Amino acid sequence: MNTSITVDRRKFLGISATGLTIGFAIIGMAPLDDAHAADSTTVNSWLTIGSDNSITLTVGPSEMGQGSRSGVAQIMAEDLMVDFSRIAVVQGAPSLSSTAIGTAIVAGGSSIIRNNYWKFRNAAAVARETLVQAAMSRLQDNNRSSFSVKDGVISHSSGKTLSYGDVAADAARLTPPASAPLVPDAELKVIGKSLPRQDIPPKVDGSAKYGLDARLPGMVFAVIKHCPTFGGTLAATPGVPAGALALVPVNVGAALGRGADLAGNVNAVAVVAGTTWDAMQAARQLTVKWTLPANAAQWSTAQFTAQAQALAANATPYVAGGANPPERSTRLKASAMPRTVSTSPLPAPSWSMPAICCPMWRMPAWRS
């Protein structure tokens, strides 16, 4: 097990006269082997220590109740040597430029902590040592062993103490070390404990913001009216219905794995109005003409139900692109979820989540 990890210095930023920011790269979803093999070079996460002694961690992965937002703060609290409650975790916003900032804005596959545990630990340790370096400079003592750190306070053998905030601006001008010693396993104080989650209090008073709760000045609301089958397209754009402000033909993400919906096909309309309810009412009353595919009957609810029942009885799941797996347990056979063979040029999803887990309106907003 690593106790210290070398990281390319170019990944770190020391910006802002008002505090120290350590930038680092985390990986979104990836199988564990890939995560170890290829390191992302795009900085997509930031740990900032302010001159006001504040500590902010900005990361992409969203908190959906799985606890990772609190979990990453807990991991960083260890090597940063601060109380866990002092680290404010902020949801990173998606990049507005055409360049993606990496695969970090995603939550899935139970991956954020297990893929990035050592990255979080190292970033915290490097931040700590950069702050200590600034203290060493301030107190003009190059002997690291004269200094100790506890609860975000750097103490010198002379008795002098400096908080992280006291030296954050100075630390911002230093080049952070490539790596720093991590707290040894035998001395872990924070990691491994069951701590109260930071995301829970806003969830008991209505202040936690979900996708549906995003509000911008002067915003309007839209609902989507879908083609009733996969693979259909809009035959004619309807006029704007009564009560609505606009009607916009849209493509709603291809049906992965079926090959029926091609990217770019217009397969839905968005009905826009002043409130969600007005949009819903207008959409309900709207009649839309669709061009259904020749094999529309194949994509019907009745057909899906019959197919699912046949697969469950057959107990041999399809595997996209490969041979069927070896015999599974009796329990798995009885409850096998039907899968489909991918015939489309689009990549098959590398993981699946039951649709009931993440209805779109429940997805957490980018900023809490």
Next chain:
Amino acid sequence: MPSYTLNVNSQSHTVTVSSAEMPLLWVLRDVLNLTGTKYGCGIEVCGACTVMVNGQPEKSCDMNVSSAVGKSIVTIEGLSKDRSHPAQQAWIVNQVPQCGYCQSGMLMSVACAMKAGHHGSSIASEVKNLCVCGTYPRIKTAIAAL
């Protein structure tokens, strides 16, 4: 476009909406920007939209705004100023929420049951809200102390 004056969390609001039949849920969320009350089904099945109206639990997704006039409406934002309602405290102590989306409605149902005089496990028989994440075991533990 009709106007209605509503008493929400002890504050008076006059709203102008497209129809008397607009559900209270959407007036709260889209007109008053009180987004704590959630939309889960729109057919009074899940309870995510539960608010307190004159002390009683109401599913705001199917309650006409016109019938909310003259009544005292309390939403999750008005349950307390600072998470101090005993149910909110019990929810934090027992780490009840997972994704949290259902919990506004859940807490309002619990608060209504408490207001009606229920205690402990008898609150559970009054609360029929759905939680897709399945936090029911922690809800039961939290309720037992109320």
